[in-house]
Amino acid sequence: MTDQAEALCHGAATIINAIADGKGAAFGIDLWTKAKVKLTDESGIVEGRIVSDPAENSILIKKTVERVFRYFDISNRFGARVETSSSIPIAKGLKSSSAAANAVALATVAALNKSLDDLAIVNLGVDGALDANVTITGAFDDASASYFGGVIIADNVKRRILKRLVVSEDLAVLLHVPANKSYTINTDVGRVQSVASLTRIAFKEASHGNYWSALSLNGLIYSAALGYDPSIALDALMAGAVAAGLSGKGPAVSAVVPNEKVDKVKTIWQAYEGEILKVRLNNKKAAVVG
Numbered sequence: 001m002t003d004q005a006e007a008l009c010h011g012a013a014t015i016i017n018a019i020a021d022g023k024g025a026a027f028g029i030d031l032w033t034k035a036k037v038k039l040t041d042e043s044g045i046v047e048g049r050i051v052s053d054p055a056e057n058s059i060l061i062k063k064t065v066e067r068v069f070r071y072f073d074i075s076n077r078f079g080a081r082v083e084t085s086s087s088i089p090i091a092k093g094l095k096s097s098s099a100a101a102n103a104v105a106l107a108t109v110a111a112l113n114k115s116l117d118d119l120a121i122v123n124l125g126v127d128g129a130l131d132a133n134v135t136i137t138g139a140f141d142d143a144s145a146s147y148f149g150g151v152i153i154a155d156n157v158k159r160r161i162l163k164r165l166v167v168s169e170d171l172a173v174l175l176h177v178p179a180n181k182s183y184t185i186n187t188d189v190g191r192v193q194s195v196a197s198l199t200r201i202a203f204k205e206a207s208h209g210n211y212w213s214a215l216s217l218n219g220l221i222y223s224a225a226l227g228y229d230p231s232i233a234l235d236a237l238m239a240g241a242v243a244a245g246l247s248g249k250g251p252a253v254s255a256v257v258p259n260e261k262v263d264k265v266k267t268i269w270q271a272y273e274g275e276i277l278k279v280r281l282n283n284k285k286a287a288v289v290g
Helices: 059-071 096-111 118-132 140-148 189-193 196-207 211-226 231-238 259-269
Strands: 004-016 023-040 046-050 079-086 151-155 160-165 171-177 243-246 253-258 275-280
Touching: 004 096, 004 140, 004 151, 004 196, 004 211, 023 096, 023 140, 023 196, 023 211, 023 275, 046 059, 059 079, 059 096, 059 118, 079 096, 096 118, 096 140, 118 140, 140 151, 140 160, 151 196, 171 259, 189 211, 196 211, 211 231, 211 243, 211 253, 231 243, 231 253, 231 259, 253 259, 259 275
Parallel strands: 046 079
Antiparallel strands: 004 023, 023 079, 023 151, 151 160, 171 253, 171 275, 243 253
């Protein structure tokens, strides 16, 4: 058995975190994850390796491949060896799990010489993430923004995209990425759900097209709920960002910035410990690349 395929999927950042109320929104950024899947004759054996961060647990790779095999009812016929590499920092709130699950699911389907519609592939990745216990809600909003690009507004409970918007503004995205990691599954769900009435206000703003304002509001709400200092986001707003806030469960903060304000925001952020990444908005869909 020599069938193999490679797929690429981009990252995303939070507009509305869905943990509080089941509805969320996210936007694509041009960080990326690649997955290379090679099928084997060793039925039921899936080996995964994260080349860019070998110390991380690869259970998500295994569970996603198993979901694809189960979908096509071929679990007793094939195994797989999978490698992923990524420019997305893991466990920072930048949708590394969603991008990896999407890329692995897409590459596995391609290696099998099968075809599925895009939402079916996204849902297989969401199922794999739930099986791997790396998500609380399934993160359908994050997975969709990662897979399709643009702004996605979604109902995570019903796994339904409510709106998809192509982002045409000429804006940069700055990411402040602290050294520490934060895994979604360790989030204090009860504490987050206590602010659900506030996140519903932010979600309504996003649904009305005010997604950058919603991002900033969501960031303040979740920073308070999870115990993060909101100063990084507030400083970015004062320096000219159109939006800034905690991404996911953190610790990364994203800022959407006019190009002429990028240097000013970066200068202010240099007062805080952590890496500063400059990326672009992404509207490109995930794709098989080899």
